[in-house]
Amino acid sequence: xxxxxxxxxxxxxxxxxxxxxxxxxxxxxxxxxxxxxxxxxxxxxxxxxxxxxxxxxxxxxxxxxxxxxxxxxxxxxxxxxxxxxxxxxxxxxxxxxxxxxxxxxxxxxxxxxxxxxxxxxxxxxxxxxxxxxxxxxxxxxxxxxxxxxxxxxxxxxxxxxxxxxxxxxxxxxxxxxxxxxxxxxxxxxxxxxxxxxxxxxxxxxxxxxxxxxxxxxxxxxxxxxxxxxxxxxxxxxxxxxxxxxxxxxxxxxxxxxxxxxxxxxxxxxxxxxxxxxxxxxxxxxxxxxxxxxxxxxxxxxxxxxxxxxxx
Amino acid sequence: xxxxxxxxxxxxxxxxxxxxxxxxxxxxxxxxxxxxxxxxxxxxxxxxxxxxxxxxxxxxxxxxxxxxxxxxxxxxxxxxxxxxxxxxxxxxxxxxxxxxxxxxxxxxxxxxxxxxxxxxxxxxxxxxxxxxxxxxxxxxxxxxxxxxxxxxxxxxxxxxxxxxxxxxxxxxxxxxxxxxxxxxxxxxxxxxxxxxxxxxxxxxxxxxxxxxxxxxxxxxxxxxxxxxxxxxxxxxxxxxxxxxxxxxxxxxxxxxxxxxxxxxxxxxxxxxxxxxxxxxxxxxxx
Numbered sequence: 001x002x003x004x005x006x007x008x009x010x011x012x013x014x015x016x017x018x019x020x021x022x023x024x025x026x027x028x029x030x031x032x033x034x035x036x037x038x039x040x041x042x043x044x045x046x047x048x049x050x051x052x053x054x055x056x057x058x059x060x061x062x063x064x065x066x067x068x069x070x071x072x073x074x075x076x077x078x079x080x081x082x083x084x085x086x087x088x089x090x091x092x093x094x095x096x097x098x099x100x101x102x103x104x105x106x107x108x109x110x111x112x113x114x115x116x117x118x119x120x121x122x123x124x125x126x127x128x129x130x131x132x133x134x135x136x137x138x139x140x141x142x143x144x145x146x147x148x149x150x151x152x153x154x155x156x157x158x159x160x161x162x163x164x165x166x167x168x169x170x171x172x173x174x175x176x177x178x179x180x181x182x183x184x185x186x187x188x189x190x191x192x193x194x195x196x197x198x199x200x201x202x203x204x205x206x207x208x209x210x211x212x213x214x215x216x217x218x219x220x221x222x223x224x225x226x227x228x229x230x231x232x233x234x235x236x237x238x239x240x241x242x243x244x245x246x247x248x249x250x251x252x253x254x255x256x257x258x259x260x261x262x263x264x265x266x267x268x269x270x271x272x273x274x275x276x277x278x279x280x281x282x283x284x285x286x287x288x289x290x291x292x293x294x295x296x297x298x299x300x301x302x303x304x305x306x307x308x309x310x311x
Numbered sequence: 312x313x314x315x316x317x318x319x320x321x322x323x324x325x326x327x328x329x330x331x332x333x334x335x336x337x338x339x340x341x342x343x344x345x346x347x348x349x350x351x352x353x354x355x356x357x358x359x360x361x362x363x364x365x366x367x368x369x370x371x372x373x374x375x376x377x378x379x380x381x382x383x384x385x386x387x388x389x390x391x392x393x394x395x396x397x398x399x400x401x402x403x404x405x406x407x408x409x410x411x412x413x414x415x416x417x418x419x420x421x422x423x424x425x426x427x428x429x430x431x432x433x434x435x436x437x438x439x440x441x442x443x444x445x446x447x448x449x450x451x452x453x454x455x456x457x458x459x460x461x462x463x464x465x466x467x468x469x470x471x472x473x474x475x476x477x478x479x480x481x482x483x484x485x486x487x488x489x490x491x492x493x494x495x496x497x498x499x500x501x502x503x504x505x506x507x508x509x510x511x512x513x514x515x516x517x518x519x520x521x522x523x524x525x526x527x528x529x530x531x532x533x534x535x536x537x538x539x540x541x542x543x544x545x546x547x548x549x550x551x552x553x554x555x556x557x558x559x560x561x562x563x564x565x566x567x568x569x570x571x572x573x574x575x576x577x578x579x580x581x582x583x584x585x586x587x588x589x590x591x592x593x594x595x596x597x
Contacts, residue, residue, distance in 0.1 A: 025420075025422045025423070027500040028425075029422070031412050031413075031416050034409070035409045035469055036413075038409070039469060041450070042465055042466045043435050043438075045446075046446040047435060047438055047442075047446075049443075053446055117334070120341075121337055122587060124341040124344050126586075126587060127344060127348070128344060128348075129590075130525055130579050131348070131572050131575055132571055132572060133529055133547075134531055134550050134571065135547075135550060135568030136568075136572070138554060138564055139347045139568055140347060142350070142354065142561050142564070142565065143350060147363075147365075148365065150350055153366060153367050186344070187590065190590045193591075239439065243439045243440070243441045245441065245532050246532065249532075249535075250551060253554055255559060256559075267532070270441065274445045274448075275448075275536060280446075287442035290439065290441065290442045291438055291439065291442045295437065
């Protein structure tokens with residue numbers, strides 16, 4: 001979270017200390033020039049332009065691209081696809097973030113004690129994090145298969161009938177959530193683990209001497225000290241969840257696939273509007289909405305963390 | 312060791328049972344984590360009839376390489392693989408170079424606009440790529456970079472997070488006296504950056520490199536947009552195009568998937584500790 005917190009020390013005194021050293025300043029600008037040029041071209045400019053585009057009826061295959069003011073935004077509100085995508089993305093994000101955090105945290109508490117087995121678990125749970133999404137989504141699609149899928153086979157042992165994991169519109173989104181939790185769990189686990197191991201052992205020992213039980217130690221020492229890491233995990237997990245696309249794309253492709261509407265998410269909707277219907281102005285309005293939602297969630301989480309600290 | 316042994320004997324049977332139970336749950340969890348990969352691997356070696364037998368068997372009864380040889384006939388997977396390697400290497404090298412230079416300059420030099428420039432880099436890092444890919448795509452149309460390698464790799468040539476990480480490392484781990492000493496000896500700033508600060512940042516730089524490589528290997532939505540020519544596909548886009556054509560041929564699909572996952576698994580096996588440490592580092596300082 002230092003990304004936001006650690007503002008660089010103000011270079012206010014550069015004038016006095018380095019005014020004669022203009023060569024060094026020149027060096028700084030020359031060294032930074034390539035990176036900053038690249039940065040301006042692939043990030044600053046498109047971010048700014050996406051805000052501008054959102055006020056135009058900008059269609060890739062039409063020459064006339066009139067300014068339409070807030071019309072794109074007004075249309076968003078009544079656009080069934082957008083509202084559905086927003087709802088699905090929200091469900092997906094909240095479920096994925098909450099589940100992956102709730103599973104990773106106790107896991108990390110248990111694995112915090114250094115042992116050979118702990119290292120083994122860390123490795124295994126982390127494995128999905130480094131695997132690319134596309135092949136794993138294809139593998140999961142095969143696992144979710146209604147007729148020959150491994151999951152329905154496993155369920156048959158406990159007497160549960162075959163579930164149409166992907167083709168049932170009520171379940172498809174949850175199939176996506178399970179897969180995504182599987183993918184990100186290890187990342188959260190490692191971050192929590194680092195946080196817990198950084199807590200000075202003497203704090204816990206002191207609590208033990210005072211007769212605190214395991215839950216009390218977690219509640220009053222581990223958890224409060226873990227809050228910065230928890231905040232970091234929540235923020236990054238939320239941002240990533242809101243940008244979900246690859247899994248959705250793969251799982252809605254081909255036969256035995258999820259129905260597009262059931263798992264329609266924001267980025268998928270942006271992708272369709274911009275690159276299948278070429279409505280790039282409209283897609284940009286959606287993109288701006290996405291950015292503000294992500295920013296909003298980040299701010300709320302920071303607010304919440306701060307109010308907790310004061311309390 | 313003695314202390315630990317003592318503590319162990321003191322554990323009550325109830326506690327030991329609880330620990331045992333937890334391990335059982337963790338083992339089940341571990342199985343859940345690796346099963347998709349094992350299932351993918353097993354399916355890749357199965358013949359078409361064996362893929363759809365019920366009940367399914369994990370191990371192939373008559374292992375075959377036909378799926379692996381077969382995919383190269385239906386799509387240029389060799390080309391996809393080479394493209395992925397090329398894109399990932401170029402991205403990794405560029406991210407390391409730009410992170411090192413920018414990170415070092417932001418950490419050790421004071422110049423007008425430093426706070427502003429660094430602030431802008433960090434502030435825009437939170438804006439999702441997916442929300443500005445549309446205008447970026449239009450920009451590439453204008454410079455005729457759609458359907459080119461440079462167009463695919465362009466957004467992955469630097470990483471705001473890498474700049475941040477190196478800056479943190481350089482400002483906290485490299486004493487300014489080192490730089491002063493080199494300066495007194497008549498070293499140029501560029502020499503100091505490349506010969507003093509870079510070697511001293513090897514560890515942080517390798518973390519950045521690992522990240523860049525893992526990220527670049529998995530890129531999907533951008534090459535999906537920019538590469539319309541199959542010869543420019545990376546593994547990920549190639550796989551989905553292939554999935555679209557042969558969505559029922561899971562043997563071949565899994566074989567292609569294995570080829571896409573394998574390099575990451577190899578990297579992970581070799582650099583396991585380093586990768587986990589790198590993630591830990593980002594959690595601490597990110």
